[in-house]
Amino acid sequence: MFVRLLQLQWKSYRRSAALTSGVITSVFYLFGMLYFIVMFMLLGYGSFYVLDEEMGVDPLRFINQHIIYGTSFWIVWRYFIQKMPVLNIQALLTLPIKVNTIVHYALGRTIFSFFNVSNAFFFIPFSVVLVNNGYPFSQVLSWHLAVAAIVFCTNYINILINDRNDLFYAVAVILVLFAVFQRYDIFDITVYMGPVFDTFYNDPIYTLIPWLVLLLLYRLAFTHFKNRMYLDAGLQVAKKEAKQIQLGWFNRFGRTAIFIKNDIKLVLRNKRSKMTLWISLMFLFYGLLFFTDSSGGLYDNPVWKIFAGIFVSGGFLFTFGQYVPSWDSAYYPLMMSQNIAYREYLNAKWSMITIATSVSTLLGSFYMLFGWDVYAAILTGAIYNIGINGYLVLLSGAYIKTPIDLTSTKKPFGDKQAFNAKTLLLTLPKLFLPMVLYFVGSLFGGEWAGYMTVACTGILGYFLKNKVFDLIETLYKTEKYKTLNAYKQST
Amino acid sequence: MIRIEQLTKRYGDTTVLNIPEMDIPKGQVFGLVGNNGAGKTTLFSLLLDLIQATEGTVKIDQVDVSTSEDWKTNTAAFLDDSFLIGYLTPEEYFYFIGELRKVSKEDVDELLAGYADFFNDEILNKKKYIRDLSKGNQKKVGVVATFIGDPELLILDEPFANLDPTTQIRLKELLTEKGKDTNTTILISSHDIQHVTEVCERIAVLEKGEIVKDLKTKAKTLKELEEFFAK
Numbered sequence: 001m002f003v004r005l006l007q008l009q010w011k012s013y014r015r016s017a018a019l020t021s022g023v024i025t026s027v028f029y030l031f032g033m034l035y036f037i038v039m040f041m042l043l044g045y046g047s048f049y050v051l052d053e054e055m056g057v058d059p060l061r062f063i064n065q066h067i068i069y070g071t072s073f074w075i076v077w078r079y080f081i082q083k084m085p086v087l088n089i090q091a092l093l094t095l096p097i098k099v100n101t102i103v104h105y106a107l108g109r110t111i112f113s114f115f116n117v118s119n120a121f122f123f124i125p126f127s128v129v130l131v132n133n134g135y136p137f138s139q140v141l142s143w144h145l146a147v148a149a150i151v152f153c154t155n156y157i158n159i160l161i162n163d164r165n166d167l168f169y170a171v172a173v174i175l176v177l178f179a180v181f182q183r184y185d186i187f188d189i190t191v192y193m194g195p196v197f198d199t200f201y202n203d204p205i206y207t208l209i210p211w212l213v214l215l216l217l218y219r220l221a222f223t224h225f226k227n228r229m230y231l232d233a234g235l236q237v238a239k240k241e242a243k244q245i246q247l248g249w250f251n252r253f254g255r256t257a258i259f260i261k262n263d264i265k266l267v268l269r270n271k272r273s274k275m276t277l278w279i280s281l282m283f284l285f286y287g288l289l290f291f292t293d294s295s296g297g298l299y300d301n302p303v304w305k306i307f308a309g310i311f312v313s314g315g316f317l318f319t320f321g322q323y324v325p326s327w328d329s330a331y332y333p334l335m336m337s338q339n340i341a342y343r344e345y346l347n348a349k350w351s352m353i354t355i356a357t358s359v360s361t362l363l364g365s366f367y368m369l370f371g372w373d374v375y376a377a378i379l380t381g382a383i384y385n386i387g388i389n390g391y392l393v394l395l396s397g398a399y400i401k402t403p404i405d406l407t408s409t410k411k412p413f414g415d416k417q418a419f420n421a422k423t424l425l426l427t428l429p430k431l432f433l434p435m436v437l438y439f440v441g442s443l444f445g446g447e448w449a450g451y452m453t454v455a456c457t458g459i460l461g462y463f464l465k466n467k468v469f470d471l472i473e474t475l476y477k478t479e480k481y482k483t484l485n486a487y488k489q490s491t
Numbered sequence: 492m493i494r495i496e497q498l499t500k501r502y503g504d505t506t507v508l509n510i511p512e513m514d515i516p517k518g519q520v521f522g523l524v525g526n527n528g529a530g531k532t533t534l535f536s537l538l539l540d541l542i543q544a545t546e547g548t549v550k551i552d553q554v555d556v557s558t559s560e561d562w563k564t565n566t567a568a569f570l571d572d573s574f575l576i577g578y579l580t581p582e583e584y585f586y587f588i589g590e591l592r593k594v595s596k597e598d599v600d601e602l603l604a605g606y607a608d609f610f611n612d613e614i615l616n617k618k619k620y621i622r623d624l625s626k627g628n629q630k631k632v633g634v635v636a637t638f639i640g641d642p643e644l645l646i647l648d649e650p651f652a653n654l655d656p657t658t659q660i661r662l663k664e665l666l667t668e669k670g671k672d673t674n675t676t677i678l679i680s681s682h683d684i685q686h687v688t689e690v691c692e693r694i695a696v697l698e699k700g701e702i703v704k705d706l707k708t709k710a711k712t713l714k715e716l717e718e719f720f721a722k
Contacts, residue, residue: 242580242618258590262576269578269620334574337539338591339563406578481543487573 001097005105032428033114037121044125048133060130060143064197065190071150072175078115078158079168093229103225107218110155119151142204146197149210156217160224259348266327267320270406273327276319283315284360287378291370302447305374306438306454309381310389310431312364316356317385318430321393322400324349325476329403329487336484342473346394353390357382373447380451380458381434387458389430391468398475401486492517492644492676493538497547500533500700508533508700510547515678515693517643520670522691522708523680524716529697531680532570535648538678539568551644567592567637568646574633577622581614581632584621585639592640599639606635609661626653634662638669645669645677651686659686666690684720688713 051059092102110116127144131137161167181187199206247264250257267273290308320327325345328335335345361382368375434454441453461468476483493515500508508530515521523531536542538549540556548555551562568574576584582603589599603615613628621632630653637645650666651659667690669675681687687694688708696704696719704719706712 242620244580258587262579262587265583266578331573331576333539333541333570334576336541337563337566337568337574338588340591341560481541484541 001101002105005102009109036118040118040121041125044122045129048126048129060135060201061194061198063126064201065194067147067197068189068193069175069179071154072171074151074154075157076168076172076175078154079161099226099229103222103229106225107156107159107221110159111152113155116151116155123147139201139204142207143197143201146200146207146210149207149214153210153214153217156214156221159221160217253351255344256348256351259345260351263327263348263352272404272406273320276316279319280315280356280360283311283318284364287312287364287367291367291374302377302442302450303435303439305377306381306434306450307431309377309379310385310434311381312367312378313357313360313382314385314389315360317353317389317393320356321349321353321390322397323404324394324397325483326397326400326402326404330406332484332487336480342476343469346469346472346476350390350394353393354386357385357390376451380455383455383458384434385458387461391461391472392430394472395475398472398479398483401483403487492519492552494550494553495547496550498537498544498549499546500537500542501545506700508537510534510702513702515676517676518673519693520666520677520691521679522687522694523678523697524682524684524687524694525697526720530700531697532648533700534697535568535570535646535678535680538646539566565643566646567640567642567644569633569637569650570646570648572629572633575621575629578620580618580620581624584632585636588636588639594640602639603635609635609658609665611658627655627658630654631658641675643674643676645675647677647679649681650679651681651683663690684716685713688716
């Protein structure tokens with residue numbers, strides 16, 4: 001039976017719009033995958049030497065002390081990105097398959113997710129380097145197995161807390177609190193957590209504990225899933241009372257306003273699109289990593305400041321813009337048969353992005369506390385985002401063609417989170433180009449010339465709007481039939 | 492109103508639609524019947540330029556739908572639930588369509604008031620999003636939305652499916668009423684030959700992508716269609 005279910009999964013993957021949507025996207029996807037794998041491996045291999053030689057600490061003890069942060073961060077990260085086991089449950093329920101089999105399968109499949117496997121690319125090279133440097137093999141193995149169990153634990157914790165926003169925010173807040181406490185020497189969690197992880201290395205018998213916890217979590221996740229396998233329980237569609245939103249103010253934008261008003265409702269009324277707002281907020285604070293010394297000076301380089309500047313104001317651009325026109329996939333045929341000029345439609349999306357970028361830039365003005373040059377980087381990033389990246393997301397959107405099932409958030413087994421890894425990968429070129437521009441500019445006149453080069457490119461882009469929109473419009477028109485066809489498939 | 496010339500749609504080697512020539516004059520109420528896979532939805536999708544014809548053209552008011560978008564101003568369609576926006580309330584959806592068709596909120600309200608009977612008090616002011624309505628009620632929303640702005644061409648795919656008996660009868664009355672207007676051309680597809688014979692003045696039968704019958708509706712048309720499909 002398991003094999004049959006695997007076949008189903010394989011078919012749904014092979015036949016998905018994402019894989020059949022063209023070579024370019026697939027290549028980007030593979031390239032990005034490879035990038036992450038290589039980065040993880042390099043990190044796993046290199047961190048021993050960096051810690052040992054540069055920082056003069058025992059690499060294993062250091063990792064053990066800080067692994068608690070890694071784990072919590074991993075849980076938060078997964079919460080946002082990892083998709084829940086997608087299975088068309090309703091269709092299977094009345095078939096002669098044991099419910100237990102379905103649940104075991106759905107849960108078991110998650111073990112092979114990128115989020116588990118990618119850890120192996122870090123920890124295996126790291127363990128190998130440990131052994132090569134004279135750490136006893138059996139002890140390293142025991143430690144390694146314990147860590148593996150913990151990674152799998154985060155997998156099932158994620159499944160358990162996925163419907164519980166309150167639990168998730170609790171985890172996130174505690175994580176931030178501990179980090180702040182440690183930063184200001186109030187309370188250092190790592191002092192207490194380090195020895196716990198050391199135990200797995202010192203005394204292999206304790207490695208059983210994380211595995212037992214894993215078993216327990218699996219049982220919990222299993223019961224959690226199984227109890228919800230009824231159409232009127234977990235599989236039921238939750239109905240919310242409709243709320244009116246007053247958006248008359250936008251009418252001053254003319255025809256474009258029709259779509260802007262609709263997009264605002266789209267963002268606010270669907271969990272999946274609402275997530276873009278949360279992520280934009282996260283992006284807004286992302287710069288703190290760069291502009292404070294919490295990164296240990298790793299990013300103390302103007303080129304990276306531009307990188308951060310793009311991020312701070314670009315959260316909405318990357319999470320929302322990237323998915324134009326997929327947000328409207330559920331009713332794309334309606335849009336295509338209505339009295340709509342493509343330009344108005346695209347202009348509305350672009351305006352949404354521009355408004356959000358401007359608001360983020362305003363909210364980000366607290367970065368001035370870190371110095372004028374910091375805020376200059378953010379302003380430059382915003383100008384570039386509006387002038388160039390705003391078009392680029394619309395362009396790549398024409399090719400993404402992954403339908404978004406807005407309503408899927410209401411099913412416990414739908415893919416529910418706001419964005420997937422693939423779109424994240426497509427953002428890479430949008431980040432590196434301004435860095436290159438900055439670098440070229442700075443060769444001629446230092447930091448400010450670099451900023452000016454990036455900003456001027458953005459301003460130039462802004463004034464070329466009509467030309468670029470002509471291009472995007474033609475592109476959307478040629479892609480129209482393919483897009484309509486791709487959206488017919490549900491995710 | 493509509494002119495079809497040498498229209499074919501092929502997927503690989505399979506021809507799913509092949510109509511050498513067809514005219515639908517202005518004001519006609521045109522019914523399309525056929526079994527599953529006969530090509531009804533394909534034809535409607537081609538009329539709306541949602542799929543690309545392999546050969547041939549569709550012209551609405553002398554305009555080729557695949558090269559110009561002018562036809563969109565006076566055409567309204569409801570093919571399936573991909574014509575609805577799930578996260579809007581029915582009212583918001585009607586206003587949205589109204590704005591696109593340049594019909595004011597007040598005029599939309601006035602139009603909706605006329606359909607109070609049809610809605611049977613299940614649609615308006617219910618504080619429900621369209622995605623939370625039943626299939627039948629969703630269909631009511633979709634069908635009525637096509638009436639906004641008095642389009643000259645209405646295209647409805649299976650408008651009777653999923654509706655309760657009372658609503659089916661009301662919809663028939665509604666469409667018959669609309670059909671009397673010599674300015675409005677209506678295209679309906681259905682699996683239910685009885686409904687179609689009651690509403691339409693002309694009925695075409697599609698089979699394997701070809702028009703095999705094209706009838707002016709008369710007293711014996713229903714019998715003729717029944718015999719055709721009973722074979």
